[in-house]
Amino acid sequence: MVLSLMNKDKFLHVVKVSMESSPYFQLVSSSDAYRAVPPGASAPVRIRFTPSKNRDYCHELVCLTARERIVVPIRAIGARAVLNFPAQLDFSKCPVKVSTQQTLLVRNVGARAARYQLRTQSPFSVVPATGALGAGDTVQVTVAFHPLASGAHCGSLAVCCSSGEERIHTKLQGEAVDVIVGLSTNSMEFDRTFTTMSSHRTLFIENKSNITAHFQWKAFAAEKEENEEKRRQCLLRPPKEVPQENFPEEKETEKVKGFCGDHSALLSSMDQEKMAKVKLMNQGAIDAPFTCLPSATNLGLLFKFAPEEGIIAAGGSQAVQISFRATVLGSFEEELQFSVAGSPRPAILTIKGSVTAPSLHFDLAELDFGDISFGFPYTQRCRLTSSSAVPLTFQLRMSDDGTQPAVDSVDQIRRDSDPAWSKGIHLHVEPREFTINPSGGTILPQGHQDIEVTLCSNTVMEFYRRLLVDLEGIGKGVAALIITARYQPLPGLPQALPCPGCAGCSCQGEVLLNALMLCQLDTRTAVLGQQPVVKSTFAPSPARSWALF
Template sequence: QANEANETIGGKKKKRRKAKMPSFYTQKPVPKENKTRRLTPSVYSQEMSLSTEERFANTKEVHPPRILELMDMSMTTHQKMSMVDMDQALFQPYPSELIFQNVIPTHIYKLQLRLFNVDKVPRRVKVELQESEYFSVVGPENSLSKVAPCRSVTFTVFFKPQEKKDYHFSVVFVTERERFEVPVHAIGPRAILNFQDEIQFPMCLVKATMERTQQMINVGNSPAKFELTTQEPFSVVPSCGTLEIGESMQVVISFSPITKGEYNQDLLLHYHTGENVFASLRGTCEELDINLGTDSITLNKTYISLASIHKISLTNTSDSILHYCWSVWASQLEENLSLMRGSSVLQEMEEEVREQLLFQYKSDPTLIHRLPVLYRALQYGKGKTELDHLVLSHSCITLEPATGKIWPKMSQTFTIFFKPKKAKFYQGTIYCDITGHQSRLPLKFKGEGMGPKLQLSYNMMNMKNVFVGERNCYEVDVSNKGLIDAPFKLSCPNTTFGRCFSFNPDEAVIPFGGHQIVRIVFHSRTIGPFSEDLILTVKGQPKPLILTFRGCAVCPTFHFNLAELNFGDVAFGFPKTLTCTLFNTSFVPMYFSLRVLGDGLGSPSVTSAKQVSDMSKYNWKNCVSALSDITIKVTLCSNTARTYKMTMAVDVEGVGEAIKSLPIYARCICITPSKSPSFGRCC
């Protein structure tokens, strides 16, 4: 591009063209850090095979140079005002960096570097001399003169390598406002791995894996140390390696989508020399229309310790092999989150991460790819579990086979074992994670576990009135009406009357169809009404059987043959004895003791004949057999003149004190001798 201007030479007018900014710089340069150059394998291979001059000729892009220092324009020029921003140099170098490559040691190479004045006024620029054994810079002859706007000045950079390796240098320029640099690189030997720019995978089923094998050869002139990385659902093996010049290896790229749709990711090939090369990976994922034969099953009622069997089938109508795995989790996300709970390291952040991921997962199912593979490694024995069988959390359902594959146009039959551990109602859902279907196939189940069926010959016994101290025996027949053995244990409540029961046997195992006689003994030393529930606990039954005993513990019945003991008048110091009979009208022996209320605990009354053989005891104890009587002698020997109105109390052992009493009446009189006769005086 040029503008015409008239110039008179030798009296003739001649058109002259004014130079403007070259075509490659019609727009403002893009900052280098904001524009990443992406090289495909073919472009990188072609670029590395170019000579220095060919690469220089193919350079099209420019970016602003890096400013090293800002100068005080008042000290360098009178043109202090500039139309160029402060973050941009007054001169734009072309090219933005110089690259020498495929050079021969001791040969001299040169490249021209042009600096364009991007300001609206003439500006001065000079090169800052730097010592280098390999690089040198030569400027124009009139290097001290100013450069007009939109005009350029050319510098020549010479390079003389001594060996095949990388060299780095910077050419520093000084303008009236700043110092900036232009980097110079000399690229030594490089590895070049031939790789496809784009790898297209054929249609893949959800949760299936497609593989592509890429033969990779080092066609460069240096050994290759490389790394290969990509993002899910793509993966690459090996992820790193070393190839000598001319050597080759196979790289396997896998495509494992878990949701349907189209996928596009980059495969990054990173060389140890710093270059990054990008290949494109593309794939499409589809979902099969596949379902279980039924989505709900009702399991037969099953006794605990026994098992019932149910079968379901799954048919593969596609032309691909389908892999399946049964699980208790509805999705892979829930499974991974469950495994996170097993890690003590992640336990504190579990709730926060769980809520956040579940919220995001609803709008972006591919979020599952972001969960680290570490969570899968935390699964307790997952590898062995998948190879053996599936056991649900409540351990009542076993499914076989739990993992495997279904061949095309074939069906797989699954056997479900229902083995309840408790007599209760079970229900839940298990899921089949299968290739070709995005969501896991649910299978709802319900079933009832039955425990041993024991039956009592009666559930309530009314004992009515029972005597204290009497051993009452009862028998109950416990029969097994079920189809499994029934271990049981009989226990009583820890109450006053509950502790009065004993059993024989208190525990046993009744085979199916059999029965057991249990002997129950009630022996109480306490009177009063009672109602006690004996607990028959059956292993495997959540609810025990209740055997109720009701009744009232009463005192033994007895009476005296007299209404009272009346001694009448007794002489002072002379004993007097009366007899009475105590009749036991109950059916149990009665242990009793007698005492006279108010008789005191002092020294007993005695006579010269020792009226009572043993009066040192406060009361007298004895036993009267069932339906019998005993004769009681009561002796009164008074040493005090007084009237007696007392009571003889009967205490029954184990029942209470003063259960019955017999009144005692007496009066002790004292005989006073008459006065001595008086005698008169004898003469």
């Protein structure tokens, strides 16, 4: 295969192309070879691949220039396992709360053994969920449909093979219908009965379907309706002042059923802790020891209670503080339970709320410094605004900025003994040309922060950077502001400024100073004694230039 090295710069670049020794990958030309690539041109690099067996291979190619190091990953993918799952599986009409199964014969038609994993969602399930299948082998997979409510249901069967990135999706669909099961009568009237005597009537449950129906007598048709009625009765039940000695021990537990919790709603931001309070009331006639039951759901684990247990006196109440730290965006509803000693059923607290993502934005779409001079600091301002309902701790950073402090012309002219005046300025690493003030802090809800960005260019280039915002505990780069600037060379001045005198003499700065005043630049003068002096140095690298005035 052929890789093209493209020079998108305005200068000639010399590129060293190398590759570690490998029996499978070789450069057609000699390794560690140098290539000169003119501006706008490209140079081909040919790589030969010689596999020894049917498997995956990886290697890398390294390209070095005077300014950067580029690593090109090389990949060769061998044969893959291919499992022939159907594109769609239709269960048609199935009874509610009855499991319907379909068996698939799956074959590995690929050239390599596969270790696979199958995943689906309720009301669908699959057995076996994992396994290994050799090339050309077959296996039976059973997909079940067990709906709990009537209506159309759909899902997917995802197949992931460990030998590659291939994921096969089988569309699953089915319709759940209620079976024809009913009572022989919709109402029943009993004869007049004496006190302490019994009266009986008979009715029939009729199953007109072709499946076995399991039944249970309940006061409500759905569990959700039953729970709502229990909470309503609990809130409406008035406290009763009944002497404790009138109740035998086995009857005392019945009075604890008056233990209830208020409904509560929470509004939280992503990964921010939210606090709320609810009141637990004992509407019975005896003390009620309570305990918060741990939740088995992923959402329930995000709630913490204080206190987690205690005793509420008869007719009294207990305030419970609930803390919630969200990890997933969107609306939620969770039922939390409190166990009461002696009560057969726990008290249920329903919590509803919504989790929103933090919102930050800059007041500008782009921060443009315009034309800038080499070594002179320029400052622009912007504002970072938060529309979130919680405080946000932020940190600002500049993309692709260096680490060595940039050289400021104003600081340089104050140091006459600096060897840079005679030997030039040599930067060992990339300069840090941007300064952000402040670089971090906390923005209050619906607040803002004014920010100063200072650019002191030590590089001859056009700048296109991004000011990135990282939020503590939330993520990196959640907001960005584009920074642009254009390097302005010194118009009317030669590329080098030779000294008209001999070694050790002082330059006649008046001529150069007059030329500088013609430039539309921020020129500076350093006064030695009573005479203005202009000094200049030049870095030997063709990629940089430097002038101090």
